[in-house]
Amino acid sequence: xxxxxxxxxxxxxxxxxxxxxxxxxxxxxxxxxxxxxxxxxxxxxxxxxxxxxxxxxxxxxxxxxxxxxxxxxxxxxxxxxxxxxxxxxxxxxxxxxxxxxxxxxxxxxxxxxxxxxxxxxxxxxxxxxxxxxxxxxxxxxxxxxxxxxxxxxxxxxxxxxxxxxxxxxxxxxxxxxxxxxxxxxxxxxxxxxxxxxxxxxxxxxxxxxxxxxxxxxxxxxxxxxxxxxxxxxxxxxxxxxxxxxxxxxxxxxxxxxxxxxxxxxxxxxxxxxxxxxxxxxxxxxxxxxxxxxxxxxxxxxxxxxxxxxxxxxxxxxxxxxxxxxxxxxxxxxxxxxxxxxxxxxxxxxxxxxxxxxxxxxxxxxxxxx
Amino acid sequence: xxxxxxxxxxxxxxxxxxxxxxxxxxxxxxxxxxxxxxxxxxxxxxxxxxxxxxxxxxxxxxxxxxxxxxxxxxxxxxxxxxxxxxxxxxxxxxxxxxxxxxxxxxxxxxxxxxxxxxxxxxxxxxxxxxxxxxxxxxxxxxxxxxxxxxxxxxxxxxxxxxxxxxxxxxxxxxxxxxxxxxxxxxxxxxxxxxxxxxxxxxxxxxxxxxxxxxxxxxxxxxxxxxxxxxxxxxxxxxxxxxxxxxxxxxxxxxxxxxxxxxxxxxxxxxxxxxxxxxxxxxxxxxxxxxxxxxxxxxxxxxxxxxxxxxxxxxxxxxxxxxxxxxxxxxxxxxxxxxxxxxxxxxxxxxxxxxxxxxxxxxxxxxxxxxxxxxxxxxxxxxxxxxxxxxxxxxxxxxxxxxxxxxxxxxxxxxxxxxxxxxxxxxxxxxxxxxxxxxxxxxxxxxxxxxxxxxxxxxxxxxxxxxxxxxxxxxxxxxxxxxxxxxxxxxxxxxxxxxxxxxxxxxxxxxxxxxxxxxxxxxxxxxxxxxxxxxxxxxxxxxxxxxxxxxxxxxxxxxxxxxxxxxxxxxxxxxxxxxxxxxxxxxx
Numbered sequence: 002x003x004x005x006x007x008x009x010x011x012x013x014x015x016x017x018x019x020x021x022x023x024x025x026x027x028x029x030x031x032x033x034x035x036x037x038x039x040x041x042x043x044x045x046x047x048x049x050x051x052x053x054x055x056x057x058x059x060x061x062x063x064x065x066x067x068x069x070x071x072x073x074x075x076x077x078x079x080x081x082x083x084x085x086x087x088x089x090x091x092x093x094x095x096x097x098x099x100x101x102x103x104x105x106x107x108x109x110x111x112x113x114x115x116x117x118x119x120x121x122x123x124x125x126x127x128x129x130x131x132x133x134x135x136x137x138x139x140x141x142x143x144x145x146x147x148x149x150x151x152x153x154x155x156x157x158x159x160x161x162x163x164x165x166x167x168x169x170x171x172x173x174x175x176x177x178x179x180x181x182x183x184x185x186x187x188x189x190x191x192x193x194x195x196x197x198x199x200x201x202x203x204x205x206x207x208x209x210x211x212x213x214x215x216x217x218x219x220x221x222x223x224x225x226x227x228x229x230x231x232x233x234x235x236x237x238x239x240x241x242x243x244x245x246x247x248x249x250x251x252x253x254x255x256x257x258x259x260x261x262x263x264x265x266x267x268x269x270x271x272x273x274x275x276x277x278x279x280x281x282x283x284x285x286x287x288x289x290x291x292x293x294x295x296x297x298x299x300x301x302x303x304x305x306x307x308x309x310x311x312x313x314x315x316x317x318x319x320x321x322x323x324x325x326x327x328x329x330x331x332x333x334x335x336x337x338x339x340x341x342x343x344x345x346x347x348x349x350x351x352x353x354x355x356x357x358x359x360x361x362x363x364x365x366x367x368x369x370x
Numbered sequence: 371x372x373x374x375x376x377x378x379x380x381x382x383x384x385x386x387x388x389x390x391x392x393x394x395x396x397x398x399x400x401x402x403x404x405x406x407x408x409x410x411x412x413x414x415x416x417x418x419x420x421x422x423x424x425x426x427x428x429x430x431x432x433x434x435x436x437x438x439x440x441x442x443x444x445x446x447x448x449x450x451x452x453x454x455x456x457x458x459x460x461x462x463x464x465x466x467x468x469x470x471x472x473x474x475x476x477x478x479x480x481x482x483x484x485x486x487x488x489x490x491x492x493x494x495x496x497x498x499x500x501x502x503x504x505x506x507x508x509x510x511x512x513x514x515x516x517x518x519x520x521x522x523x524x525x526x527x528x529x530x531x532x533x534x535x536x537x538x539x540x541x542x543x544x545x546x547x548x549x550x551x552x553x554x555x556x557x558x559x560x561x562x563x564x565x566x567x568x569x570x571x572x573x574x575x576x577x578x579x580x581x582x583x584x585x586x587x588x589x590x591x592x593x594x595x596x597x598x599x600x601x602x603x604x605x606x607x608x609x610x611x612x613x614x615x616x617x618x619x620x621x622x623x624x625x626x627x628x629x630x631x632x633x634x635x636x637x638x639x640x641x642x643x644x645x646x647x648x649x650x651x652x653x654x655x656x657x658x659x660x661x662x663x664x665x666x667x668x669x670x671x672x673x674x675x676x677x678x679x680x681x682x683x684x685x686x687x688x689x690x691x692x693x694x695x696x697x698x699x700x701x702x703x704x705x706x707x708x709x710x711x712x713x714x715x716x717x718x719x720x721x722x723x724x725x726x727x728x729x730x731x732x733x734x735x736x737x738x739x740x741x742x743x744x745x746x747x748x749x750x751x752x753x754x755x756x757x758x759x760x761x762x763x764x765x766x767x768x769x770x771x772x773x774x775x776x777x778x779x780x781x782x783x784x785x786x787x788x789x790x791x792x793x794x795x796x797x798x799x800x801x802x803x804x805x806x807x808x809x810x811x812x813x814x815x816x817x818x819x820x821x822x823x824x825x826x827x828x829x830x831x832x833x834x835x836x837x838x839x840x841x842x843x844x845x846x847x848x849x850x851x852x853x854x855x856x857x858x859x860x861x862x863x864x865x866x867x868x869x870x871x872x873x874x875x876x877x878x879x880x881x882x883x884x885x886x887x888x889x890x891x892x893x894x895x896x897x898x899x900x901x902x903x904x905x906x907x908x909x910x911x912x913x914x915x916x917x918x919x920x921x922x923x924x925x926x927x928x929x930x931x932x933x934x935x936x937x938x939x940x941x942x943x944x945x946x947x948x949x950x951x952x953x954x955x956x957x
Contacts, residue, residue: 090749133463133464138884141884145887145891152878197820204875205827207875212831215863246831254826261765264769277820285824
């Protein structure tokens with residue numbers, strides 16, 4: 002912990018840090034690669050929609066069937082190759098629902114089930130069932146999603162600025178695409194639980210991005226009043242300074258989900274849990290990753306195109322060149338790393354702002370506010 | 371606590387004890403309420419706890435066998451889904467089975483009888499002109515009810531109580547007193563007043579029906595049955611309209627505004643439920659009509675409705691009324707004062723909010739040419755085996771234990787505040803969910819459980835953001851108490867901004883969507899609100915209090931706030947030390 006603690010301190014002071022913005026091309030490339038894989042997977046394999054969406058077949062066994070629910074589920078999945086939902090009814094009969102079955106396949110499964118259950122096939126009643134997650138629910142969900150997206154982009158554009166809104170939106174699409182792509186690749190059946198999981202991710206991805214952006218906004222408030230750092234530099238510092246928070250939050254959010262996925266789904270073999278926890282795990286990880294590696298560098302990219310920021314960059318570069326001339330050994334990079342004790346007090350760096358302010362106050366009068 | 375801070379922004383922070391007391395009282399009250407109500411566990415959804423399965427068979431109208439088709443069945447499913455799921459948190463499932471069956475699964479603990487009723491009445495809706503009507507007071511032969519009925523009926527009052535249909539588009543006639551329309555409607559209103567009492571209407575009806583027996587297959591026989599009809603008998607009521615085609619005249623029963631049963635002879639249906647585009651309950655404050663139901667007709671419906679109201683407006687009461695008949699029951703019998711051609715109409719009467727919404731719901735979703743008979747009701751076990759739930763719970767518990775260990779390692783003493791906050795959050799969520807079960811039928815399904823697990827991350831994030839801010843302040847050389855106060859406004863903004871996004875998602879999805887998505891949105895909104903409540907009323911005040919303890923304030927090695935291990939900058943600490951006494955005096 003103490004190592005982590007000092008890591009936090011050093012990140013805070015800007016002594017160490019990873020240049021997220023400078024290396025953004027690598028991460029953009031990586032994300033594009035993953036996204037393309039996801040899209041290809043989606044296009045080639047398609048999504049395996051569960052019975053709740055596409056309907057399927059239902060087999061009703063006679064009263065007092067002696068086979069247990071668990072066994073029946075096994076049999077049905079074996080016979081059909083799809084996930085099965087088995088429920089025991091009050092009179093002791095079983096209701097077995099299997100997705101993606103047409104009439105022809107249904108009679109085959111019926112025969113196979115009757116064989117497994119050791120009963121007469123005639124006693125099993127097979128029928129087609131419609132989706133319980135009907136088109137209406139799906140349509141309204143899309144509609145709600147659309148309205149929310151529009152509202153959240155407007156909100157972010159007002160609370161922050163449109164560039165951040167755009168970046169947050171791109172990050173969101175990125176997360177959703179990856180998660181859906183993983184589903185297509187792994188071939189898990191999409192259930193209502195999956196959809197709920199996706200919606201949860203949508204909320205979380207935006208939440209995480211907003212937290213990072215909030216710090217970015219705070220640190221770039223007075224950026225044009227100094228000539229030491231460009232917008233990209235400050236954006237990078239902002240990511241690094243919230244890095245500890247991002248890591249901690251991601252760990253805390255991922256641990257329980259990982260528990261569900263690896264222990265619950267993997268070791269204890271709870272099938273249905275896999276569906277939801279997989280989408281949550283992938284989505285949460287993608288959400289945390291995209292806020293840092295995609296969204297913020299994207300904002301920096303967009304911001305650097307602004308004339309104001311271009312002018313700033315010019316000034317900063319000019320100053321650095323000048324400094325380099327006067328003092329050879331001091332590389333530009335070091336200046337950027339910036340020790341707060343620097344005498345160049347006129348330059349108010351965002352990172353050092355609070356420190357220098359409090360020092361300035363503390364010294365002459367001892368008054369704190 | 372003894373020295374109140376004058377200069378500080380004197381919000382809740384200055385009285386940390388108070389907020390803590392508030393939230394503890396809230397927990398105690400919720401827990402008490404939970405035990406008092408006897409619902410100590412949240413109601414579980416059908417995937418976790420099983421429930422009841424109702425199988426319904428569609429019965430087409432006589433002579434309309436083709437009504438059983440995919441489109442109609444799908445419409446029926448969405449109507450039932452809407453009815454049985456009301457707020458969307460009940461987690462009921464509705465699906466078609468085979469060609470003409472619909473299965474409705476409702477979770478354990480739901481009133482299955484009520485659910486059966488909700489899905490069993492399929493809402494075949496007709497607008498029929500009223501030919502005759504009278505109170506069916508447990509034997510129409512008895513002369514006594516009508517004399518006693520009329521005085522209590524208060525002639526003038528009765529007339530205004532009768533529901534009226536007015537044109538929504540023309541801003542309701544009564545609102546424009548100068549126009550001619552007002553005079554006409556007044557005249558019409560005035561004349562029925564004396565005859566509006568039940569007994570008088572009855573007198574008027576025989577002659578009326580004789581002359582106006584339009585299309586009645588056998589007016590005489592209908593009249594005879596009408597005289598014998600006793601609407602107070604539930605058995606008679608349920609069978610009175612059986613087997614009648616829409617194009618035939620019929621008998622019907624309905625409750626009037628006074629709560630009495632009223633019997634009717636009704637003409638052939640002129641407009642039916644498919645002609646209503648949508649309907650909604652609105653509180654009409656302009657005219658003081660109270661709760662009303664506004665209907666929008668489809669194009670065809672608007673024409674038909676204009677024609678029938680034009681015809682009816684010229685008639686004498688009760689023949690200027692039409693009856694809105696739902697599954698054979700008269701749900702409303704408004705009178706008409708003028709032809710309504712605007713394509714929309716407003717039904718006013720003495721509705722309560724609930725009855726107006728019910729009627730609007732039925733009008734909106736009542737456009738089905740099918741009836742449904744309950745074939746069977748059966749209990750079903752959970753779709754997810756009990757072992758799965760158990761596995762999930764074990765896995766979740768292990769995950770949570772890991773979270774606690776991580777927090778302990780990283781935040782040390784501070785983690786107790788984090789863990790306590792998580793516990794408070796969990797207690798609030800659990801009690802609220804338990805109480806919402808009986809209150810609004812909230813049922814917890816597996817996705818909701820997973821959502822709650824993700825909520826741990828979002829809740830924890832709020833105090834991670836705050837703790838990191840506090841640590842940043844310490845790193846800049848502040849002592850703990852000012853650091854706690856200075857970090858708060860910045861952390862607060864971050865928490866509010868990000869939680870707002872989550873809440874926006876929840877609110878939009880809850881308003882727009884139906885079914886399970888709506889249930890999810892509800893859970894998300896609830897946990898987001900609780901997050902804000904816990905951080906503001908628990909975590910922050912607790913940290914303020916703890917900052918006064920020497921263990922934390924002096925930066926004990928295990929407090930998680932040790933300036934040295936946090937790497938506070940030595941030069942800054944040197945400059946800070948002289949000013950320290952001033953600081954404590956100030957704080």
